[in-house]
Amino acid sequence: MFLKFSKQLDLHGLNPYLPKNIEILQVNLGKMCNQTCKHCHVDAGPHRKEIMDMDTMQYCLNALDVLQCKTVDITGGAPEMNSNFRWFVEECFNKGVKILIRCNLTIIEANKKYYDLPHFYKQVQVEIISSLPYYLPSKTDAQRGKGVFDKSISALKKLNEIGYGKENSALKLHLVYNPTGAFLPGNQKALESEFKIKLKNLYGIDFSSLFTITNVPINRFLQYLKDSGNYGHYMEKLLQSFNPKAAENTMCRNTLSVSWDGFLYDCDFNQMLDLKVNSSAQHIKNIEKEILLKREIITGLHCYACTAGAGSSCGGETASD
Amino acid sequence: MKTYYNPEDLKKFSSIGEFEPRLAKKFFDYYGEVFKEGALTEREKSLIALAVAHTIQCPYCIDAYTQDTLEKGCDEAQVMEAVHVASAIRGGATLVHGVQMMNKFKELSM
Ligand code: SF4
Ligand code: SF4
Numbered sequence: 167m168f169l170k171f172s173k174q175l176d177l178h179g180l181n182p183y184l185p186k187n188i189e190i191l192q193v194n195l196g197k198m199c200n201q202t203c204k205h206c207h208v209d210a211g212p213h214r215k216e217i218m219d220m221d222t223m224q225y226c227l228n229a230l231d232v233l234q235c236k237t238v239d240i241t242g243g244a245p246e247m248n249s250n251f252r253w254f255v256e257e258c259f260n261k262g263v264k265i266l267i268r269c270n271l272t273i274i275e276a277n278k279k280y281y282d283l284p285h286f287y288k289q290v291q292v293e294i295i296s297s298l299p300y301y302l303p304s305k306t307d308a309q310r311g312k313g314v315f316d317k318s319i320s321a322l323k324k325l326n327e328i329g330y331g332k333e334n335s336a337l338k339l340h341l342v343y344n345p346t347g348a349f350l351p352g353n354q355k356a357l358e359s360e361f362k363i364k365l366k367n368l369y370g371i372d373f374s375s376l377f378t379i380t381n382v383p384i385n386r387f388l389q390y391l392k393d394s395g396n397y398g399h400y401m402e403k404l405l406q407s408f409n410p411k412a413a414e415n416t417m418c419r420n421t422l423s424v425s426w427d428g429f430l431y432d433c434d435f436n437q438m439l440d441l442k443v444n445s446s447a448q449h450i451k452n453i454e455k456e457i458l459l460k461r462e463i464i465t466g467l468h469c470y471a472c473t474a475g476a477g478s479s480c481g482g483e484t485a486s487d
Numbered sequence: 488m489k490t491y492y493n494p495e496d497l498k499k500f501s502s503i504g505e506f507e508p509r510l511a512k513k514f515f516d517y518y519g520e521v522f523k524e525g526a527l528t529e530r531e532k533s534l535i536a537l538a539v540a541h542t543i544q545c546p547y548c549i550d551a552y553t554q555d556t557l558e559k560g561c562d563e564a565q566v567m568e569a570v571h572v573a574s575a576i577r578g579g580a581t582l583v584h585g586v587q588m589m590n591k592f593k594e595l596s597m
Pocket of ligand 1: 202206209242243
């Protein structure tokens with residue numbers, strides 16, 4: 167019913183769809199999370215037991231050298247819930263790579279053992295990326311669960327207190343906006359200035375920048391689209407908004423994603439769909455840069471979320487003017 | 488069911504150029520320019536469009552600009568306030584004609 171993504175690439179002369187490089191290693195430390203957000207593409211939650219073990223983490227550390235990655239992007243679930251989380255982050259720090267952590271904020275407030283996380287982040291100069299779908303409680307709680315907004319605000323204040331997200335601070339705190347429903351995100355710059363004004367005026371909060379991310383029609387969000395009768399309309403909107411410039415810069419073209427059990431994927435979304443890389447090196451144990459650079463990226467209808475409008479990736483827009 | 492309005496027709500708006508391409512192009516170019524950020528932000532323009540859509544009671548425009556204001560980050564309170572502005576102007580416009588009515592009423596009365 168919808169034009170296949172690979173056909174769309176064909177129409178724009180973008181096939182074969184290959185990586186340009188592997189600059190970022192995105193490591194999923196496990197599916198366990200203290201939240202169960204409605205749109206979560208990981209299907210994460212407190213009940214999930216899939217957690218990366220120390221051996222696999224060691225392979226990831228080796229892979230950073232083999233691939234000569236400049237950045238490690240640590241995600242989950244709530245990655246902090248992995249008992250070897252701090253060891254792994256310190257090892258990455260010792261390697262001198264840039265460390266991004268996708269922190270859901272509420273984890274900082276969840277339990278005494280996490281209260282010192284902001285100080286730990288500061289020590290190892292982590293760049294924090296956190297979801298906050300809206301600057302008012304109602305929409306945030308509707309997507310991320312009751313009470314999440316207040317806890318997130320309290321965590322943001324603690325991060326601000328030690329210098330995260332303040333103007334000209336080297337400690338970066340980015341927020342992620344993703345639409346709370348079946349619509350696409352608006353202009354990243356415009357939303358960022360709106361968020362900056364509102365969060366400052368209402369709660370005295372500062373942050374570095376806002377990343378807008380389009381919800382990808384897989385897992386829980388796909389189910390929501392179907393249950394609410396919005397699936398067809400949402401997909402049509404994604405297809406209509408296809409932007410070839412965004413397709414040139416999708417994150418699969420410079421990022422490699424590793425699952426909790428060490429398998430390799432073109433991106434986090436392919437990981438959740440269990441579409442392993444189209445390569446003979448499918449596990450972090452036997453990683454080989456040259457082979458991986460020659461692989462063709464596996465695409466599907468969900469890829470249209472990365473190429474709509476100004477594009478979308480784990481770092482926000484990819485084809486802004 | 489046969490109705491005058493079909494939600495699917497909104498998607499066909501651009502096909503209006505089929506019968507008269509030259510004017511349609513001028514219109515869509517103008518439309519695109521109007522909604523670009525200028526002295527007003529795109530978000531402010533979208534809220535104005537939503538309010539006007541209610542004043543002219545155009546179901547296509549209400550559909551399109553509800554979605555557009557959502558995309559621009561507006562919340563329930565903001566879109567509803569925009570509709571109240573439209574409503575107040577409409578209501579006010581009716582009511583202010585009451586002055587004309589009173590003038591005439593007084594003119595004709597002893
Ligand atoms: S906090 Fe993140 S990982 Fe956890 S349920 Fe929400 S979206 Fe998923
Ligand atoms: S969903 Fe993954 S594979 Fe598809 S375009 Fe986006 S990043 Fe690339």
